[in-house]
Amino acid sequence: MIKVEGITKSFKVAKRSTGLLQAAKALVHREHTIVEALKEISFTIEPGEIVGYIGPNGAGKSTTIKIMSGILVPDGGTCNILGYTPWKNRVEYVKNIGVVFGQRSQLWWDVPVIDSFELLKDIYKIPQPEYKSTFDLLIETLELKEIINSPVRQLSLGQRMRCEIAASLIHNPQILFLDEPTIGLDAVSKIAVRQFIKTINQEKGVTVVLTTHDMNDIEALANRVILIGKGSLLYDGNLEELRKRFGSQKTITADYRKNPNPIDIAGTSVISWSPEHVVLSIDTEQTLSSEVITKLSSQLELLDVTIESQPIEDIIIQLYKEFQI
Amino acid sequence: MNLYFKYLLILFKSQMQYRTSFWLLSIGQFFIPFSVFAGLYFLFERFGQIKGWNFFEVALCFAIIHMAFSLSECFARGFDTFSSLIIKGDFDRVLVRPRSTFLQVLGSKFEFTRIGRLAQSAIVLLWALNNLPIEWSLLKIVTLFFMITSGVLIFTGIYMLAATMCFWTVQGLEVANIFTDGGREMAQYPLNIYQKWVARIFTYVIPFGTVNYLPLLFILGKTNGNDLLYMLTPIAGSLFILPCFLVWQFGVRHYRSTGS
Amino acid sequence: MKVYASILKIRLLIGMQYRSAAWAGVATQFFWGFISIMVFEAFYEFAAVTPPISLRELITYIWLQQAFLAFIMLWFRDNELFDLITSGNIAYELCRPTDLYGFWYAKLLAQRLSSALLRCYPILILAFFLPKPYNLTLPPNVSTFILFVVTLLLGLLLLVAISMFLYISVFITLSPMGSLLVFGVLGEFFAGLIIPIPLMPLWLQKIAYVLPFRWTADFPFRVYSGHITQNDAVIGVFIQLGYLLGLLWLGKLALNSVLKRVVVQGG
Numbered sequence: 001m002i003k004v005e006g007i008t009k010s011f012k013v014a015k016r017s018t019g020l021l022q023a024a025k026a027l028v029h030r031e032h033t034i035v036e037a038l039k040e041i042s043f044t045i046e047p048g049e050i051v052g053y054i055g056p057n058g059a060g061k062s063t064t065i066k067i068m069s070g071i072l073v074p075d076g077g078t079c080n081i082l083g084y085t086p087w088k089n090r091v092e093y094v095k096n097i098g099v100v101f102g103q104r105s106q107l108w109w110d111v112p113v114i115d116s117f118e119l120l121k122d123i124y125k126i127p128q129p130e131y132k133s134t135f136d137l138l139i140e141t142l143e144l145k146e147i148i149n150s151p152v153r154q155l156s157l158g159q160r161m162r163c164e165i166a167a168s169l170i171h172n173p174q175i176l177f178l179d180e181p182t183i184g185l186d187a188v189s190k191i192a193v194r195q196f197i198k199t200i201n202q203e204k205g206v207t208v209v210l211t212t213h214d215m216n217d218i219e220a221l222a223n224r225v226i227l228i229g230k231g232s233l234l235y236d237g238n239l240e241e242l243r244k245r246f247g248s249q250k251t252i253t254a255d256y257r258k259n260p261n262p263i264d265i266a267g268t269s270v271i272s273w274s275p276e277h278v279v280l281s282i283d284t285e286q287t288l289s290s291e292v293i294t295k296l297s298s299q300l301e302l303l304d305v306t307i308e309s310q311p312i313e314d315i316i317i318q319l320y321k322e323f324q325i
Numbered sequence: 326m327n328l329y330f331k332y333l334l335i336l337f338k339s340q341m342q343y344r345t346s347f348w349l350l351s352i353g354q355f356f357i358p359f360s361v362f363a364g365l366y367f368l369f370e371r372f373g374q375i376k377g378w379n380f381f382e383v384a385l386c387f388a389i390i391h392m393a394f395s396l397s398e399c400f401a402r403g404f405d406t407f408s409s410l411i412i413k414g415d416f417d418r419v420l421v422r423p424r425s426t427f428l429q430v431l432g433s434k435f436e437f438t439r440i441g442r443l444a445q446s447a448i449v450l451l452w453a454l455n456n457l458p459i460e461w462s463l464l465k466i467v468t469l470f471f472m473i474t475s476g477v478l479i480f481t482g483i484y485m486l487a488a489t490m491c492f493w494t495v496q497g498l499e500v501a502n503i504f505t506d507g508g509r510e511m512a513q514y515p516l517n518i519y520q521k522w523v524a525r526i527f528t529y530v531i532p533f534g535t536v537n538y539l540p541l542l543f544i545l546g547k548t549n550g551n552d553l554l555y556m557l558t559p560i561a562g563s564l565f566i567l568p569c570f571l572v573w574q575f576g577v578r579h580y581r582s583t584g585s
Numbered sequence: 586m587k588v589y590a591s592i593l594k595i596r597l598l599i600g601m602q603y604r605s606a607a608w609a610g611v612a613t614q615f616f617w618g619f620i621s622i623m624v625f626e627a628f629y630e631f632a633a634v635t636p637p638i639s640l641r642e643l644i645t646y647i648w649l650q651q652a653f654l655a656f657i658m659l660w661f662r663d664n665e666l667f668d669l670i671t672s673g674n675i676a677y678e679l680c681r682p683t684d685l686y687g688f689w690y691a692k693l694l695a696q697r698l699s700s701a702l703l704r705c706y707p708i709l710i711l712a713f714f715l716p717k718p719y720n721l722t723l724p725p726n727v728s729t730f731i732l733f734v735v736t737l738l739l740g741l742l743l744l745v746a747i748s749m750f751l752y753i754s755v756f757i758t759l760s761p762m763g764s765l766l767v768f769g770v771l772g773e774f775f776a777g778l779i780i781p782i783p784l785m786p787l788w789l790q791k792i793a794y795v796l797p798f799r800w801t802a803d804f805p806f807r808v809y810s811g812h813i814t815q816n817d818a819v820i821g822v823f824i825q826l827g828y829l830l831g832l833l834w835l836g837k838l839a840l841n842s843v844l845k846r847v848v849v850q851g852g
Contacts, residue, residue, distance in 0.1 A: 097421070104415060104418065110340075115335055119335050123328060123423070123424055346762065360770045360774045368628060375627050376630060499609035503616045511620045
């Protein structure tokens with residue numbers, strides 16, 4: 001469905017000057033640097049997948065999304081989506097995709113949401129019966145009934161994002177690109193938006209590509225992640241695999257009857273310690289957690305023990321560090 | 326075209342959410358050119374004429390160019406304020422929709438408050454027409470209509486050129502004011518009061534001369550030679566927008582390859 | 586004083602970042618000046634009676650106007666301040682350890698100064714080297730020039746004092762539109778920006794001479810060309826000073842009273 005091969009893209013960026021003298025110099029001449037935003041990116045996405053596209057700021061996520069949605073023309077490489085090359089035949093191609101830019105709105109600010117939908121109907125030239133059925137389905141499955149008649153400016157950020165996503169689906173696209181759909185939302189709204197995306201994927205079989213900084217989004221939605229850093233593809237596979245490969249750290253927390261002796265167990269490192277409580281970090285590739293617990297119980301009178309895997313968030317941070325991105 | 330009206334409708338609805346500010350701004354738009362017109366009036370009170378043109382003839386010039394200007398500012402505002410579309414990144418949105426960029430940008434913004442300026446210049450137009458001894462004919466009425474239309478198209482063309490500049494830099498767009506505000510100020514007077522080279526530039530390069538000076542000669546019966554030629558000049562002037570359209574397309578292509 | 590100097594420096598820096606804007610501004614003003622001059626030239630060509638100001642003096646008047654536009658335009662405004670007032674964030678501003686009137690005055694002054702500093706040279710230099718009769722001429726003598734500089738700077742201080750009322754009025758109206766309109770349209774008309782004051786009908790001139798606006802633009806420019814004699818210029822300086830002190834006093838008074846309202850309403 002989506003086949004990206006060897007996409008490259010570089011930008012010319014003007015150097016910002018500081019100081020009065022440099023600023024005066026820049027009046028006449030400004031220096032540029034070339035930034036390689038994407039280096040030979042390739043991947044394939046099958047119909048019905050939800051793919052999380054992740055990476056730190058400036059890694060090239062948005063550039064990729066822009067290329068795939070036909071906004072940008074890459075310097076090299078090929079891209080085939082639904083049989084189209086996105087940057088050619090822009091008008092024909094974009095009828096088949098929906099795009100949500102998390103930080104910007106596509107709804108008209110001062111009029112009721114439904115008016116925006118009606119206008120989108122005209123923009124996409126959707127026939128009335130088709131529009132009606134899609135509209136009803138969206139309203140029902142996404143519970144938009146109450147908010148559809150309020151002006152956008154009166155909606156909460158979470159409600160607005162739901163309307164934004166619905167607006168990108170009004171023309172029945174086969175692919176949905178979501179650029180940071182949960183940015184700036186509170187925890188409850190985030191969960192609602194995730195649920196929403198999931199519903200759409202399941203009910204309508206829409207293929208979803210989303211970028212995000214919130215790993216909980218990925219965990220909740222995507223079984224596949226593509227990690228990109230400094231313009232290169234670093235990882236492409238499912239989340240479990242990622243966790244196995246990079247998430248070998250575990251945390252053991254133990255409460256016990258008061259014991260003043262400090263704890264020292266080979267293969268672990270102490271994160272925090274008090275006479276009644278200890279937090280240890282272990283690397284499961286070297287030590288098994290059961291061994292550590294056995295050792296602990298031989299030394300202490302244990303009251304409670306919990307073992308936690310490393311949160312995906314930490315894995316990603318560690319990954320970024322490892323790849324120096 | 327249908328879609329354009331839909332855009333118009335939704336933005337009018339939005340504007341009507343802020344009625345007070347709309348009326349205040351419209352009144353403002355009424356008075357801003359009013360002070361300029363007052364200045365013009367006082368100059369004629371002192372000097373009586375300008376190179377043989379009398380007050381009402383110049384007032385007609387003034388009215389036509391201001392009407393064209395206010396109409397273009399109202400209906401082509403999307404191009405006039407295009408830099409904000411670029412800065413906010415909303416042009417990307419335009420590109421993911423299956424319609425022409427021209428239509429979408431045109432429909433992205435309307436400035437309805439220009440009704441004030443339009444009203445002011447319409448009053449001047451009526452006043453001037455009432456006081457000019459013109460023998461009206463159907464052709465002359467059609468010409469008057471063409472004059473305003475071609476003015477709108479030329480201003481729109483200039484907005485498009487300035488908007489195209491935004492693909493490279495959003496700074497220094499003020500320079501377009503030379504041709505919009507400057508062109509408007511200049512075309513308030515018949516072109517022949519200026520130096521030859523200025524008149525030539527604004528006839529052949531940016532054809533403001535075809536909006537009012539040349540066809541005005543026809544309306545006032547001051548032509549020597551072929552009336553039809555003078556009458557048709559506004560149509561020739563309207564062609565100005567065609568190359569602007571090509572330049573715009575070129576700019577869009579540049580944007581899509583640099584994403585700046 | 587140091588605070589004010591650093592505000593000016595920051596403004597200059599910001600201004601320079603927008604180099605193309607500066608060049609574009611210069612080009613626009615230059616073009617504008619040219620058009621006005623040609624219009625007046627056309628009017629003068631068949632003038633039945635000798636106009637009260639010569640074309641020479643008028644051309645000087647127009648070039649100075651274009652070069653120092655930032656000193657004389659009332660619509661040249663600071664939207665940041667408007668937002669501050671209308672959004673109610675003014676409360677933060679009140680926490681600063683500086684006198685608000687002085688701080689804003691300095692900010693507005695710095696904006697105009699930096700903008701004019703960046704733009705006046707290219708226009709002045711170009712205007713000097715234009716072919717006759719379109720060129721800007723030197724003032725008749727050194728003392729006239731000194732008087733011009735003094736009156737121009739006093740005019741700037743006066744203009745900023747006037748513009749302060751614009752911001753103060755927004756506290757009451759909560760929308761800058763109305764005030765901008767009145768100040769912009771009337772102020773600029775009576776400062777001689779639309780047509781020079783000597784060319785107005787006599788009854789209008791009388792009104793213009795009573796209002797403070799003409800002392801910001803019309804007066805210094807005519808001092809430069811010698812249209813206003815040195816003696817009158819010296820007297821004018823005292824009138825400028827009088828207006829300036831009066832308006833500063835009034836402005837402070839007005840600001841304090843509107844601020845009191847803000848404090849009472851709790852911002």
